[in-house]
Amino acid sequence: MKKNLHVISRVLPGSIGEELELEPGDILVSINGQPVEDVFDYRYLMNDELVELLIRKRNGEEWELEVEKDYEEDLGVEFENSLMDDYRSCSNHCIFCFIDQMPPGMRETLYFKDDDSRLSFLQGNYVTLTNMSDYDLERIIKFHLSPINVSFQAMNPELRCKMLHNRFAGDALKKVDRLYEGGVTMNGQIVLCKGVNDREELEYSLEKLSAYAPVLQSVSIVPVGLSKFRDGLYPLESFTKEDAEHLIEQVEHWQKIMMEKHGIHFVHASDEWYILAGRNMPEEGRYDGYLQLENGVGMMRLLETEVKERLSQLEGDDRKIQASVATGKLAAPFIKKMTELVQEKFPNISVSVYTIKNEFFGEKITVSGLITGQDLKTQLKDRQLGEKVLIPCNMLRSGEDVFLDDLTVEMISEALGTEIVVVDEPGADLVDCLINPPDHKKIRRRQIYEQTSSSNSGEA
Numbered sequence: 520m521k522k523n524l525h526v527i528s529r530v531l532p533g534s535i536g537e538e539l540e541l542e543p544g545d546i547l548v549s550i551n552g553q554p555v556e557d558v559f560d561y562r563y564l565m566n567d568e569l570v571e572l573l574i575r576k577r578n579g580e581e582w583e584l585e586v587e588k589d590y591e592e593d594l595g596v597e598f599e600n601s602l603m604d605d606y607r608s609c610s611n612h613c614i615f616c617f618i619d620q621m622p623p624g625m626r627e628t629l630y631f632k633d634d635d636s637r638l639s640f641l642q643g644n645y646v647t648l649t650n651m652s653d654y655d656l657e658r659i660i661k662f663h664l665s666p667i668n669v670s671f672q673a674m675n676p677e678l679r680c681k682m683l684h685n686r687f688a689g690d691a692l693k694k695v696d697r698l699y700e701g702g703v704t705m706n707g708q709i710v711l712c713k714g715v716n717d718r719e720e721l722e723y724s725l726e727k728l729s730a731y732a733p734v735l736q737s738v739s740i741v742p743v744g745l746s747k748f749r750d751g752l753y754p755l756e757s758f759t760k761e762d763a764e765h766l767i768e769q770v771e772h773w774q775k776i777m778m779e780k781h782g783i784h785f786v787h788a789s790d791e792w793y794i795l796a797g798r799n800m801p802e803e804g805r806y807d808g809y810l811q812l813e814n815g816v817g818m819m820r821l822l823e824t825e826v827k828e829r830l831s832q833l834e835g836d837d838r839k840i841q842a843s844v845a846t847g848k849l850a851a852p853f854i855k856k857m858t859e860l861v862q863e864k865f866p867n868i869s870v871s872v873y874t875i876k877n878e879f880f881g882e883k884i885t886v887s888g889l890i891t892g893q894d895l896k897t898q899l900k901d902r903q904l905g906e907k908v909l910i911p912c913n914m915l916r917s918g919e920d921v922f923l924d925d926l927t928v929e930m931i932s933e934a935l936g937t938e939i940v941v942v943d944e945p946g947a948d949l950v951d952c953l954i955n956p957p958d959h960k961k962i963r964r965r966q967i968y969e970q971t972s973s974s975n976s977g978e979a
């Protein structure tokens with residue numbers, strides 16, 4: 520077994536780690552005499568009421584510590600590499616891969632193609648199962664690690680091989696049977712490509728996938744994202760309004776079947792489909808508790824609920840504020856509606872909502888999460904911005920105030936001559952950021968396709 524160095528980077532206040540006088544820079548050598556291979560091992564070995572830790576302090580001393588704790592209680596420490604192992608890259612060449620559609624010259628971590636079941640468990644990444652070993656599969660089942668998020672794309676094995684450009688992709692579906700039999704909760708995703716895995720192929724996939732419910736608790740259907748950098752790649756087209764209407768009917772048909780059978784809606788169309796079809800978002804009860812927000816499923820419905828809830832807690836008044844909001848084409852009309860709700864209670868707040876066209880990746884990319892600092896800067900220049908510009912936190916890199924193109928919030932703020940306020944995800948934050956002065960808080964959000972900078976684990 521490869522030995523990784525698990526260097527502690529942070530000890531949380533009030534934690535067992537603090538009580539044990541652990542410090543950043545200390546190394547976890549073993550738990551109960553066993554070396555820790557990765558985060559799966561760590562979680563498993565820590566799940567006990569009595570554990571023995573071997574810690575190597577920075578001065579080279581080795582401490583043997585006996586810890587009595589609640590069964591699932593954690594040490595309360597963070598490691599330099601949260602995966603506790605090297606990241607595994609994918610072995611596919613998917614015809615829809617967004618990383619292949621990025622221009623050259625962006626920061627290196629953005630080009631990393633991960634396909635790691637440990638990341639699925641840790642931070643919700645979707646995995647194709649093509650490089651999940653039997654050993655991993657056994658550990659997931661044995662350690663009861665769930666949910667595991669699976670990128671299905673198609674249940675027709677041949678089509679899956681074609682879409683993932685991997686001759687083992689069809690066979691990899693057999694691992695779903697093992698996870699299902701092992702009772703491992705799963706969520707699924709289908710990236711829909713027009714004329715490839717939609718319509719009849721989707722019908723076939725949903726029929727097959729429905730057999731795994733309710734262990735497979737949800738399947739989202741998201742439309743493929745197409746940037747302008749597709750030269751030499753598989754020809755793919757955008758979906759039309761009529762396609763979106765068809766897709767929604769197909770999804771709603773399956774929702775009815777699954778509600779009757781299992782009491783869950785199971786399959787969900789992402790918000791983009793409803794916007795493209797010009798339909799209202801489904802009511803809250805149809806999202807089964809918002810299991811796939813990261814895939815843009817129910818984000819708008821939840822935002823509206825939260826905005827209304829926050830507004831119901833506030834007394835309106837006549838405060839005067841001039842502000843603007845910048846967002847992508849997809850969400851702009853909806854955000855406008857939300858700002859109008861705020862204005863009903865605060866009539867002297869004037870808000871301009873600016874739709875930022877994605878010049879960087881191309882106009883077919885309409886989500887706010889892929890808007891660059893450069894596009895914001897160019898398109899908001901010389902506009903009436905008021906005293907602050909609100910932007911959603913998903914425009915920024917995880918844990919930093921940095922856009923995809925490495926421009927910073929501060930740079931954009933200076934260039935535009937106004938305050939940039941980063942709005943966190945809950946709808947309450949949109950309301951608060953509009954009606955209150957900026958509190959200069961830093962927002963942390965993960966970008967699921969980007970490798971973190973601390974991913975290189977030292978090898979002993």
Ligand code: SF4
Pocket residue numbers: 609610611612613615616617618632633634647
């Ligand atoms: S879409 Fe995901 S699995 Fe497919 S090639 Fe890209 S990174 Fe790999």
